[in-house]
Amino acid sequence: MKIILLSGDSGNRLWPLSNGARSKQFLKLLKSPDKSFESMLQRTCRQIKEAVKDADITVSVPRSQVPAVHNQLGESFPICDMICKKDTFEEICLAAVYLHDVRKISPQETVVFCPTDFFTENTYFHEIHTLAEKVQKNDGLLHILGVLPTYPSEKYSYILPKNKEKCSQISCYFEKPEEKQAFCLIGSGALWDSGVYAASLEYFLKKAHQAIAFEDYEEFYAKFQDLQPKSFENEIDSKESCFVVRYEGEWKKLGTWNTLTESMEDSSVGNVILDDTCGNVHIVNELDVPVLCMGLSDIVVSASAQGILVSDKKTSSYMAPYTERIHQRIMYAEKSWGSYRVLDVEEESMTIKVVLLPGHGMNYHSHERRDEVWNIIGGTGRIIVDGMEQPVKAGDVITMQAGCRHTILAETELHVIEVQLGREISADDKKKYHLESETFFT
Amino acid sequence: MKIILLSGDSGNRLWPLSNGARSKQFLKLLKSPDKSFESMLQRTCRQIKEAVKDADITVSVPRSQVPAVHNQLGESFPICDMICKKDTFEEICLAAVYLHDVRKISPQETVVFCPTDFFTENTYFHEIHTLAEKVQKNDGLLHILGVLPTYPSEKYSYILPKNKEKCSQISCYFEKPEEKQAFCLIGSGALWDSGVYAASLEYFLKKAHQAIAFEDYEEFYAKFQDLQPKSFENEIDSKESCFVVRYEGEWKKLGTWNTLTESMEDSSVGNVILDDTCGNVHIVNELDVPVLCMGLSDIVVSASAQGILVSDKKTSSYMAPYTERIHQRIMYAEKSWGSYRVLDVEEESMTIKVVLLPGHGMNYHSHERRDEVWNIIGGTGRIIVDGMEQPVKAGDVITMQAGCRHTILAETELHVIEVQLGREISADDKKKYHLESETFFT
Numbered sequence: 001m002k003i004i005l006l007s008g009d010s011g012n013r014l015w016p017l018s019n020g021a022r023s024k025q026f027l028k029l030l031k032s033p034d035k036s037f038e039s040m041l042q043r044t045c046r047q048i049k050e051a052v053k054d055a056d057i058t059v060s061v062p063r064s065q066v067p068a069v070h071n072q073l074g075e076s077f078p079i080c081d082m083i084c085k086k087d088t089f090e091e092i093c094l095a096a097v098y099l100h101d102v103r104k105i106s107p108q109e110t111v112v113f114c115p116t117d118f119f120t121e122n123t124y125f126h127e128i129h130t131l132a133e134k135v136q137k138n139d140g141l142l143h144i145l146g147v148l149p150t151y152p153s154e155k156y157s158y159i160l161p162k163n164k165e166k167c168s169q170i171s172c173y174f175e176k177p178e179e180k181q182a183f184c185l186i187g188s189g190a191l192w193d194s195g196v197y198a199a200s201l202e203y204f205l206k207k208a209h210q211a212i213a214f215e216d217y218e219e220f221y222a223k224f225q226d227l228q229p230k231s232f233e234n235e236i237d238s239k240e241s242c243f244v245v246r247y248e249g250e251w252k253k254l255g256t257w258n259t260l261t262e263s264m265e266d267s268s269v270g271n272v273i274l275d276d277t278c279g280n281v282h283i284v285n286e287l288d289v290p291v292l293c294m295g296l297s298d299i300v301v302s303a304s305a306q307g308i309l310v311s312d313k314k315t316s317s318y319m320a321p322y323t324e325r326i327h328q329r330i331m332y333a334e335k336s337w338g339s340y341r342v343l344d345v346e347e348e349s350m351t352i353k354v355v356l357l358p359g360h361g362m363n364y365h366s367h368e369r370r371d372e373v374w375n376i377i378g379g380t381g382r383i384i385v386d387g388m389e390q391p392v393k394a395g396d397v398i399t400m401q402a403g404c405r406h407t408i409l410a411e412t413e414l415h416v417i418e419v420q421l422g423r424e425i426s427a428d429d430k431k432k433y434h435l436e437s438e439t440f441f442t
Numbered sequence: 443m444k445i446i447l448l449s450g451d452s453g454n455r456l457w458p459l460s461n462g463a464r465s466k467q468f469l470k471l472l473k474s475p476d477k478s479f480e481s482m483l484q485r486t487c488r489q490i491k492e493a494v495k496d497a498d499i500t501v502s503v504p505r506s507q508v509p510a511v512h513n514q515l516g517e518s519f520p521i522c523d524m525i526c527k528k529d530t531f532e533e534i535c536l537a538a539v540y541l542h543d544v545r546k547i548s549p550q551e552t553v554v555f556c557p558t559d560f561f562t563e564n565t566y567f568h569e570i571h572t573l574a575e576k577v578q579k580n581d582g583l584l585h586i587l588g589v590l591p592t593y594p595s596e597k598y599s600y601i602l603p604k605n606k607e608k609c610s611q612i613s614c615y616f617e618k619p620e621e622k623q624a625f626c627l628i629g630s631g632a633l634w635d636s637g638v639y640a641a642s643l644e645y646f647l648k649k650a651h652q653a654i655a656f657e658d659y660e661e662f663y664a665k666f667q668d669l670q671p672k673s674f675e676n677e678i679d680s681k682e683s684c685f686v687v688r689y690e691g692e693w694k695k696l697g698t699w700n701t702l703t704e705s706m707e708d709s710s711v712g713n714v715i716l717d718d719t720c721g722n723v724h725i726v727n728e729l730d731v732p733v734l735c736m737g738l739s740d741i742v743v744s745a746s747a748q749g750i751l752v753s754d755k756k757t758s759s760y761m762a763p764y765t766e767r768i769h770q771r772i773m774y775a776e777k778s779w780g781s782y783r784v785l786d787v788e789e790e791s792m793t794i795k796v797v798l799l800p801g802h803g804m805n806y807h808s809h810e811r812r813d814e815v816w817n818i819i820g821g822t823g824r825i826i827v828d829g830m831e832q833p834v835k836a837g838d839v840i841t842m843q844a845g846c847r848h849t850i851l852a853e854t855e856l857h858v859i860e861v862q863l864g865r866e867i868s869a870d871d872k873k874k875y876h877l878e879s880e881t882f883f884t
Contacts, residue, residue: 015734016731016734273764273767273768275757275760275764277754277757285750287750288787289458289747289748289749289750289770289773290749290750290770291749291750291751291752292457292458292749292750292751292752292753292761292764292765292768293752294751294752294753294754294757294758294760294761294764295753295754295756295757295758296741296752296753299738299741299752301750301752303750306731307731307732307733307734308727308729308731308732308733308734308743308745308750309733309736310733310734310735310736310738310743310752311734311735311736311737311738312719312736312737312738314737315717315719315736315737316736316737318717318736319734319736322715322717322734322736325715326715326732326734328731328732331731341786343785343786343793343795344783344785344795344819344859345730346819346820346857348819348836349819349820349836349857351785351793351795351817351819351859353785353786353793371837373817373839375793375815375817375861377786377788377790377791377793377861378788378790378791394790394863395813397815397841399839415788415791417786417793417859417861419817419819419859421819421836
């Protein structure tokens with residue numbers, strides 16, 4: 001069973017935790033069965049593996065988030081990376097072409113596209129079997145997993161099935177109707193479009209070729225950046241020839257703080273103090289310093305290195321126009337090789353903390369317009385500076401003038417305070433070199 | 443006219459802005475007439491100077507806060523420093539003895555003690571003239587400035603005057619009564635005790651000698667730390683022989699976020715975004731990253747390097763039991779010589795940013811249990827390391843092993859990233875030395 005996890009959405013309505021460097025799918029805020037925290041991606045993947053024993057999972061994700069997938073799921077899943085973020089139509093088409101051209105999947109195979117930004121019960125994923133079975137029966141046509149609505153939301157599209165059977169042809173499709181219309185549709189037996197789409201691979205390939213001129217995966221990948229973003233649901237031209245499979249259990253999209261906090265088991269994560277008078281309050285604090293909350297109701301507080309959100313839960317869904325105004329550098333990022341955190345920014349200097357995981361290192365590189373100082377504060381490793389290799393340990397200080405080539409490799413977890421000095425400090429000011437020493441990274 | 447500004451209260455109900463290193467009197471949150479921000483201390487001082495042309499002001503303050511007074515008021519006011527914080531009785535007695543023994547003020551002079559943690563109109567301070575005139579007329583006896591109450595607060599003490607004249611003998615004094623009693627007292631014409639006390643210096647000296655055995659200022663100063671804290675109002679034994687001067691204008695004690703925000707002209711200070719649906723919300727953000735507030739009512743948010751408070755305004759008055767639980771290092775402090783900020787803390791390292799103002803430097807010192815690295819990121823200065831003097835500038839890196847003697851002096855404003863490395867990093871691990879170079883700090 002080919003299942004593609006769609007992780008292309010960044011989720012900017014979960015600021016300040018999600019941002020350009022960290023999508024909502026990767027936030028570890030949900031409690032796993034063993035009571036540790038897991039992300040939406042980890043949860044979806046775990047639930048699918050439990051429900052579908054022969055699941056062959058591919059992860060679709062923007063290229064910048066590939067390290068995050070490796071961090072959270074390991075390196076065993078094939079990844080279809082996108083050069084940038086687009087909408088669901090482009091994401092699904094690229095993944096379909098990837099499956100066919102790169103993974104050599106037969107066009108007759110059934111594939112299931114599954115978003116990762118919702119919260120549901122394990123039984124939901126048992127419906128993947130139903131979807132596959134019905135796709136086989138119905139000539140590989142598109143089958144959408146429909147969810148019994150719980151309220152007349154304007155955020156979902158509605159599918160009116162022809163009958164109340166487990167699997168029904170679609171009578172009519174309503175794209176994100178107004179609340180009043182949604183209310184009537186629910187009365188008429190409509191279901192929410194959950195975004196889970198199943199069909200033969202051929203069906204998706206045909207969609208891609210109809211809309212976009214390309215020969216193969218490589219050409220498609222190269223064109224991806226210039227495609228006009230479209231949502232997949234808008235591109236299904238004759239929805240009446242499609243089917244909907246009905247699911248009647250708990251299901252919730254985790255796009256906003258309002259819905260995400262409903263799915264959090266604990267009311268607070270991190271260093272938080274709540275007084276006795278707080279009610280229906282959720283606090284996520286990623287900072288080292290405490291958050292004290294007193295006398296609050298229906299409030300979400302979220303604090304990270306990027307900023308602080310304090311919002312009425314319902315109102316938090318409408319943050320987009322405000323967060324769009326915030327243009328800031330990434331203050332903290334987790335990477336496959338470790339993490340970095342901006343500690344101090346001045347006009348002509350920037351101080352960051354870099355943590356390198358054992359066995360990981362930087363590219364051999366130089367900067368044209370800045371000097372750098374590495375203050376090693378923990379761990380051991382090796383460096384090469386202008387061709388000279390030497391071991392480093394806590395307490396060592398390495399100064400590098402602009403133009404000097406350098407790299408660092410962690411033997412044990414290596415903690416470095418890096419001081420950058422120069423007039424135009426920019427991530428673009430980086431020139432990479434081939435490392436002559438072939439043994440350095442081995 | 444001798445006026446003593448009482449700045450002994452730390453104001454721990456204004457966490458996370460006020461703390462052991464920064465008292466509420468020094469928070470710059472009030473708008474001055476020129477639309478810049480001023481602190482309670484600066485505001486009180488400005489208002490007194492405007493109202494009392496011949497005001498001879500002395501500032502009473504804990505020793506640790508003397509640099510803050512110099513920063514905010516300059517160095518022209520005499521300072522009566524306390525070795526530690528006590529209550530108002532000890533503070534007033536020490537200041538009285540200081541005025542007599544150190545400043546050689548005659549016992550017959552009228553002195554006015556004035557707290558600095560309230561918000562009032564300029565006219566309030568015109569009453570200082572009334573107080574002085576009445577003290578002269580009434581044999582140097584104690585005169586309390588009484589304020590017309592606006593609500594039956596349980597936080598104030600109440601003075602029932604014998605009559606409704608501008609200055610009246612006190613009929614009865616009620617120490618912080620319950621709300622119901624306060625309500626009745628207001629009906630009977632009682633006034634709030636504003637904490638402004640005027641009498642002849644002799645009156646206060648007598649109080650001091652009655653309660654505490656001491657010969658002179660030095661002995662009193664030395665004994666101060668061991669005194670049992672008492673509030674001044676409790677130590678006025680025969681209040682019926684005292685007078686109250688009536689004030690009927692606006693007056694508000696700024697002890698809690700609830701009252702402080704009422705006196706803030708702007709609803710936000712710092713990097714703050716409020717949506718249109720916020721009402722009666724005040725945000726003070728001292729961090730570099732934005733605070734986004736949506737859909738809030740009657741809420742105060744305060745963010746500093748020490749932590750984040752999110753509270754219903756009224757509830758915020760009851761924060762003491764919660765902030766007492768927070769035991770944390772000082773993450774940011776402004777000093778007479780500049781400022782420091784903790785950037786990163788690990789078990790065996792600490793990274794701080796130090797800003798030294800021009801002409802300021804550190805003591806010549808060494809540490810037994812830690813190495814240090816100075817990364818100069820801005821400005822110019824001079825250093826001495828183990829007797830060797832040399833100039834430093836942005837880009838220089840100085841490494842110092844444990845035991846090494848060192849000092850740094852700023853010529854222009856000097857910005858330093860200091861990396862400390864060792865197993866037991868502590869502020870106590872500091873050995874000071876006499877500096878042989880007599881010209882270094884000149």
